[in-house]
Each structure stands twice: as structure tokens, then as C-alpha cells.
Amino acid sequence: MKKFLISALCAVSLGHASTVMAQTTWKLATGYRAESFHTQNIMQFSRDVEQATRGQLVVEVHPNNAIAKLNDISQAVQQGKAQAGETIMTSMVKDIPIAGADSIPFVVGSYSDAQRMWKLQRPGIEKHFAQRGLKLLYAVPWPPQGLHSGKPIRGLGDFKGTQMRTYNSTTQRIAEMLGAKPVDVAMVDVGKALAEGRMDNMITSALTGVENKVWGPIKYYYEINAWFPKNVVFVSSKAFDALTPQARSQVLAAAASAETRGWAASQALAVSATEELRTNGVKIERIPADLEQEIKRMGERFSREWVRSVGNEANDIFVPYYIQ
Ligand code: PCA
Numbered sequence: 001m002k003k004f005l006i007s008a009l010c011a012v013s014l015g016h017a018s019t020v021m022a023q024t025t026w027k028l029a030t031g032y033r034a035e036s037f038h039t040q041n042i043m044q045f046s047r048d049v050e051q052a053t054r055g056q057l058v059v060e061v062h063p064n065n066a067i068a069k070l071n072d073i074s075q076a077v078q079q080g081k082a083q084a085g086e087t088i089m090t091s092m093v094k095d096i097p098i099a100g101a102d103s104i105p106f107v108v109g110s111y112s113d114a115q116r117m118w119k120l121q122r123p124g125i126e127k128h129f130a131q132r133g134l135k136l137l138y139a140v141p142w143p144p145q146g147l148h149s150g151k152p153i154r155g156l157g158d159f160k161g162t163q164m165r166t167y168n169s170t171t172q173r174i175a176e177m178l179g180a181k182p183v184d185v186a187m188v189d190v191g192k193a194l195a196e197g198r199m200d201n202m203i204t205s206a207l208t209g210v211e212n213k214v215w216g217p218i219k220y221y222y223e224i225n226a227w228f229p230k231n232v233v234f235v236s237s238k239a240f241d242a243l244t245p246q247a248r249s250q251v252l253a254a255a256a257s258a259e260t261r262g263w264a265a266s267q268a269l270a271v272s273a274t275e276e277l278r279t280n281g282v283k284i285e286r287i288p289a290d291l292e293q294e295i296k297r298m299g300e301r302f303s304r305e306w307v308r309s310v311g312n313e314a315n316d317i318f319v320p321y322y323i324q
Pocket residue numbers: 088142143145167186187204205206208229
């Protein structure tokens with residue numbers, strides 16, 4: 001009887017609390033591991049939101065492609081399988097071509113360039129997102145993309161016939177241009193693919209090398225600084241609009257802090273991850289100057305193809321980017 005009374009009392013007080021403050025939970029899907037710096041940043045964003053809204057909004061993070069695969073996350077959010085998501089922006093290029101602007105080789109060479117690019121790219125991305133029922137929250141770049149290889153790379157011939165790990169259509173096209181065979185491997189499976197001999201080289205950040213402990217099979221890392229791809233975090237407009245105006249501005253404030261924090265973390269990790277590769281026996285080298293020239297020419301070809309296929313919206317980003 002006593003037990004019954006206590007639980008009845010609890011039910012009454014809980015019921016009372018929920019009428020005072022309705023709680024909303026958003027599932028946030030990501031294709032990266034919980035330990036990844038992007039996911040850690042999302043978790044901090046989630047804590048900030050929960051604190052600012054006094055528990056009114058809970059953002060539940062689902063890492064590791066658990067709700068949907070990285071490339072399907074924007075669709076999963078559009079379909080309501082999750083209320084929010086994170087993906088690499090280039091996973092959306094088929095649908096939103098300007099999402100590829102940050103993965104054109106050798107356009108962005110530093111974090112400040114990357115910031116300028118994002119300012120120019122953001123309005124178009126927000127517009128396309130809105131048309132698809134998505135609300136952009138923030139974007140954070142990966143550290144610059146370098147070349148990881150098991151064998152030394154001295155000339156273009158060293159790529160011929162090798163199995164090059166790719167993670168999006170940009171890296172696939174680059175592998176083709178280099179005469180390598182593209183092998184699609186998710187970030188979380190890189191260690192396994194290396195161990196199984198399914199890949200010989202890849203273009204990605206030093207950090208992704210560290211997070212997958214690539215030393216052993218990967219013996220060389222070349223800091224070619226090819227591009228700074230961004231991850232983007234978004235929510236369904238329906239879920240966002242259902243919040244109170246106050247909660248909406250609290251979410252946007254937490255998103256703005258997550259963006260600033262994420263960019264700083266990325267920049268710091270760019271340096272420390274390269275050092276960590278070195279400490280673990282990976283040789284950090286420069287590619288020969290003539291090969292660098294050839295790869296840069298390939299980047300220009302890629303860039304021309306891209307601008308031609310995207311049209312005016314590409315010029316809206318690139319023209320001001322180059323004259324600023
Ligand atoms: N890491 C991710 C994308 C870019 C990066 O640095 C990956 O390799 O899949």
C-alpha cells in the first residue's frame with residue numbers, strides 16, 4: 001500500500017512537471033564514431049542545448065551510421081527517421097551541387113580561406129536545405145586533406161593501378177584522374193580495409209589516419225593540403241519550427257558556439273595529428289615539385305569540370321572568393 005502510494009505520488013508530480021515543461025527529444029544521426037572530434041563537438045552542443053532549454057530539448061546522438069549510412073543521413077532526416085543529422089557536406093552533391101564547393105582540390109589552402117569559402121557557400125546551402133525541409137545548424141571542417149600511402153610516391157606512375165580509398169564522388173574522380181582504382185570505404189572501416197589489403201593509399205586528413213591507427217600499412221604521409229571538407233549539422237525544419245521561439249534561439253546560439261569551437265579544434269588537431277602519425281613511425285614527406293605541379297593541374301581540370309557542371313551557383317561562390 002505504502003509502495004503504491006509512493007509511486008502514485010511520483011506519477012502525479014512527474015505528470016505535473018511534464019505539463020509545465022513539455023520535453024522534446026531529437027535523435028541526431030551521424031556516420032562517424034562517438035570518439036571523433038566532430039561527434040565530441042556535437043555532444044557538447046547537445047549538453048549546451050539541454051542546459052539552455054532546462055531539459056526542454058534533449059538531443060540524443062546516434063553515432064556510427066546506426067540510424068542511416070553517412071551518405072543517406074540527409075534523406076533519413078527528410079523522411080523523419082531522425083530529427084537531426086550530421087554528414088559530410090559532399091555527400092549531398094548529387095542533390096545540391098554547390099555542396100561540393102569545399103572539396104575542389106587546391107582552392108582552399110588555409111583555415112582562413114576555408115572560413116571565406118564557408119561564408120560564401122552558406123547562403124546557398126541554407127536556401128537548398130530550406131527547400132528540402134532542412135534547417136542548417138552549423139558546419140565544421142576536417143583538417144586539410146593529405147596523401148597517405150603504403151609505398152613512397154615519387155611520380156604519377158606510382159598511383160597507376162593502386163587501390164585508392166575514396167569517401168565521396170570528389171575523391172572517386174581524383175582517383176580516376178590519377179589512374180588509381182577507387183575503393184569506397186567508410187571512415188569507420190579504414191583500419192579494417194587496410195588490414196585486409198583492400199586499399200593502398202587514400203587522400204584524407206592526418207586525423208583520420210590517427211583515428212584509424214593507419215601506421216603499419218601506411219608508411220608515408222604527404223601534406224598536400226588539397227582541400228578542407230566540412231561536416232554539416234542540421235535539423236528537420238518541422239522539428240525546429242515546433243520549438244518555442246525561445247528554444248529556437250537557444251538552439252541557434254548553441255550551434256554558433258559549436259561552429260566556433262569546432263573550427264578551433266580542427267585547426268589544433270591538424271597539427272597534433274600529423275605529429276602523432278610521425279610519432280607512430282609514418283614518414284612525413286613532401287612530394288617532388290614536378291609531381292605537385294601535375295597534381296595541381298589535375299585539380300584545375302577538376303575545378304573546370306565542376307564549375308561547368310554546376311553553372312551559375314558555382315560562380316556565385318568562386319567569383320567573389322577569388323576577388324576578395
Ligand atoms: N576524414 C573523413 C572525411 C574527410 C576526413 O578528413 C574520411 O576520411 O572519411
